[in-house]
Amino acid sequence: xxxxxxxxxxxxxxxxxxxxQDGALGGRVLRLFARWIRRPLLxxxxxxxxxxxxxxxxxxxxxxxxxxxxxxxxxxxxxxxxLLDAKEKAAQSQATGGFAVAQEKANALVAAGQDGDTxxxxxxxxSTFWRSALVEQLASGGQGAFDVVALSAESPxxxxxxxxxxxxxxVDPTASVPEELRASVDQTTETFQTFTKIHYTDGKQPxxxxxxxxxxxxxxxxxxxxxxxFPLTQEEKSLSLVKGTLxxxxxxxxxxxxxxxxxxxxxxxxxxxxxxxxxERLSAGRLQERMKVTGEDDIARLGEAFNxxxxxxxxxxxxxxxxxxxxxxxxxxxxxxLRTPLTTVRMAADVIHEARVDFDPVTARSAExxxxxxxxxxxxxxxxxxxxxxxxxxxxxxAEPIDLRDVVRRVIEGAEPLAERxxxxxxxxxxxxxxxxxxxxxxxxxVLRNLVVNAVEHGEGRDVVVRLAAAGGAVAVAVRxxxxxxxxxxxxxxxxxxxxxxxxxxxxTGGTGLGLSIAVEDARLHGGWLQAWGEPGGxxxxxxxxxxxxxxxxxxxxxxxxxxxxxxxxxxxxADRSNxxxxxxxxxxxxxxxxxxxxxxxxxxxxxxxxxxxSADPTALPGNGARVVARAGGESDGGxxxxxxxxxxxxx
Numbered sequence: 344x345x346x347x348x349x350x351x352x353x354x355x356x357x358x359x360x361x362x363x364q365d366g367a368l369g370g371r372v373l374r375l376f377a378r379w380i381r382r383p384l385l386x387x388x389x390x391x392x393x394x395x396x397x398x399x400x401x402x403x404x405x406x407x408x409x410x411x412x413x414x415x416x417x418x419x420x421x422x423x424x425x426l427l428d429a430k431e432k433a434a435q436s437q438a439t440g441g442f443a444v445a446q447e448k449a450n451a452l453v454a455a456g457q458d459g460d461t462x463x464x465x466x467x468x469x470s471t472f473w474r475s476a477l478v479e480q481l482a483s484g485g486q487g488a489f490d491v492v493a494l495s496a497e498s499p500x501x502x503x504x505x506x507x508x509x510x511x512x513x514v515d516p517t518a519s520v521p522e523e524l525r526a527s528v529d530q531t532t533e534t535f536q537t538f539t540k541i542h543y544t545d546g547k548q549p550x551x552x553x554x555x556x557x558x559x560x561x562x563x564x565x566x567x568x569x570x571x572x573f574p575l576t577q578e579e580k581s582l583s584l585v586k587g588t589l590x591x592x593x594x595x596x597x598x599x600x601x602x603x604x605x606x607x608x609x610x611x612x613x614x615x616x617x618x619x620x621x622x623e624r625l626s627a628g629r630l631q632e633r634m635k636v637t638g639e640d641d642i643a644r645l646g647e648a649f650n651x652x653x654x655x656x657x658x659x660x661x662x663x664x665x666x667x668x669x670x671x672x673x674x675x676x677x678x679x680x681l682r683t684p685l686t687t688v689r690m691a692a693d694v695i696h697e698a699r700v701d702f703d704p705v706t707a708r709s710a711e712x713x714x715x716x717x718x719x720x721x722x723x724x725x726x727x728x729x730x731x732x733x734x735x736x737x738x739x740x741x742a743e744p745i746d747l748r749d750v751v752r753r754v755i756e757g758a759e760p761l762a763e764r765x766x767x768x769x770x771x772x773x774x775x776x777x778x779x780x781x782x783x784x785x786x787x788x789x790v791l792r793n794l795v796v797n798a799v800e801h802g803e804g805r806d807v808v809v810r811l812a813a814a815g816g817a818v819a820v821a822v823r824x825x826x827x828x829x830x831x832x833x834x835x836x837x838x839x840x841x842x843x844x845x846x847x848x849x850x851x852t853g854g855t856g857l858g859l860s861i862a863v864e865d866a867r868l869h870g871g872w873l874q875a876w877g878e879p880g881g882x883x884x885x886x887x888x889x890x891x892x893x894x895x896x897x898x899x900x901x902x903x904x905x906x907x908x909x910x911x912x913x914x915x916x917x918a919d920r921s922n923x924x925x926x927x928x929x930x931x932x933x934x935x936x937x938x939x940x941x942x943x944x945x946x947x948x949x950x951x952x953x954x955x956x957x958s959a960d961p962t963a964l965p966g967n968g969a970r971v972v973a974r975a976g977g978e979s980d981g982g983x984x985x986x987x988x989x990x991x992x993x994x995x
Contacts, residue, residue: 396612403604404597411593422585426578438555438571441481445559445569452562473562474509482511489573492516496529496558496566518542520554520570528556528568541572551575614642618649630657675731678724692717726857733864740783740868742893747778747820751809754791758799766804773811780818781893786865791820793858794885798824814901821886821902829877837875838863876904
């Protein structure tokens with residue numbers, strides 16, 4: 344084969360494989376065939392996986408069938424061997440007697456001819472009557488139990504009438520006696536036997552038989568072969584009867600074992616199914632459900648233990664519900680009761696604050712501190728009231744189509760004074776197109792205000808980026824800062840109530856510690872997600888994802904949880920680390936040709952690569968945030984660089 348033809352053939356093979364992989368006719372046919380086969384099997388597979396009773400009964404039936412078949416094979420083999428052994432013993436006894444009689448008759452005729460018969464009479468008897476008469480005489484004693492065949496020793500198809508084959512019962516002598524047996528009998532005077540089929544000349548169906556043969560001498564002193572053919576028809580009938588009996592008994596036993604297994608498994612599975620139903624109803628909130636217990640067996644004890652457990656759980660849940668109800672009522676009552684004295688104190692503080700210019704510096708400063716702490720007290724009281732509404736399930740959603748760009752603008756306008764004081768700048772990205780969603784404008788604005796204010800406070804004077812996007816059935820707003828970031832594990836705890844990054848620090852500045860807790864509750868009320876991402880020294884990003892229409896389930900967010908700059912930085916760090924490894928491998932001492940001493944290569948300062956953590960999970964659970972990526976370096980893209988900074992408390 345030439346190189347060009349081989350290359351073209353290889354190219355055709357590759358094209359054919361590529362066509363099948365790319366969905367050609369063969370690939371589509373195979374997929375359709377697999378789908379056509381799998382479709383009717385799916386209900387059966389589902390039933391098999393869900394029904395333990397079916398699996399146990401089917402397994403019992405299969406194992407019982409295997410045992411019955413194994414026993415059937417053993418029993419049939421034993422019966423067959425027994426029948427054949429009995430047949431062989433009887434046949435050998437019959438054939439031995441027949442061979443002896445045939446030889447005695449030949450010897451007797453020879454002796455009688457020597458005593459007085461003429462040569463002509465002896466020749467007449469040998470040529471015409473003796474061998475045929477012998478076969479008929481020996482076969483007459485069997486009464487259909489066996490047949491006799493006489494063949495010439497030198498050639499079974501001899502042409503002379505006195506040397507031709509003789510057989511009884513219409514047996515075909517040459518076809519019924521195997522050639523191997525004839526060859527063995529012709530070599531010695533021993534008795535040989537084998538199994539064969541008897542063929543008949545009258546059109547009768549062949550039958551299995553046992554053939555026993557021996558070489559004898561006739562009245563002329565010439566050797567010939569005498570065979571006894573014992574049909575195995577009766578043994579085959581007996582074996583068929585045994586097979587039928589075993590098959591019937593086996594089917595009956597398998598069905599009976601299957602029914603027994605079904606009944607036994609049902610006694611065990613039925614209480615388990617009842618328990619499963621009770622558990623499902625308990626999980627649905629019906630705590631009064633109990634199992635029906637009958638008897639005193641293990642299942643009954645299990646039911647009693649389950650009922651006691653359910654009763655104790657109901658009691659504990661009721662106690663916890665009562666305690667939670669009392670706590671919510673206490674918080675709500677205290678919050679409402681504090682409003683009246685707080686209003687009075689606020690009025691007095693405002694009067695003192697307005698007149699602080701007439702006070703000495705110490706008293707004036709005290710008036711300013713009093714006004715600030717009263718503002719914080721009022722904010723905490725409002726947050727407690729809002730949390731109590733969420734706990735009581737009384738929070739209502741007033742959803743209407745809104746443009747999130749307008750909400751973001753209002754939030755940024757309110758946060759501009761704080762950003763100016765912190766030296767930060769708030770940038771908006773993705774506000775070119777409308778971002779419409781059915782949402783409660785007041786709650787969404789509260790969530791975004793909390794996120795933006797937190798980003799400004801913890802951004803350490805760097806830029807804060809607010810990104811908007813819409814795709815599919817979801818809209819999202821992400822707030823990115825480049826501050827101290829979050830440590831590993833803090834992204835899931837930042838939404839807890841009154842949580843602080845450093846518990847040892849007192850909450851002397853900042854918010855009330857309930858802002859993010861209220862924000863995540865507002866997001867859940869919309870059916871949305873509020874998630875967090877962060878890395879130490881690389882800032883953080885909080886992402887709010889809402890469905891476009893109310894009650895529409897979310898399947899994803901149009902904004903990745905991990906920012907683009909962080910992902911690019913990790914990719915560059917990985918590339919730099921691989922390049923550093925290649926350079927270290929290339930730095931080897933150089934040897935000058937002809938010089939005895941090696942030229943010293945100055946040692947290279949090892950480069951310690953920055954620790955790069957795994958990528959953040961964009962499918963974090965709603966409200967729980969994603970993983971926090973560990974980061975060794977202090978640089979961050981998109982914001983100004985900074986040195987070592989003390990981590991601030993991120994209670995938000």
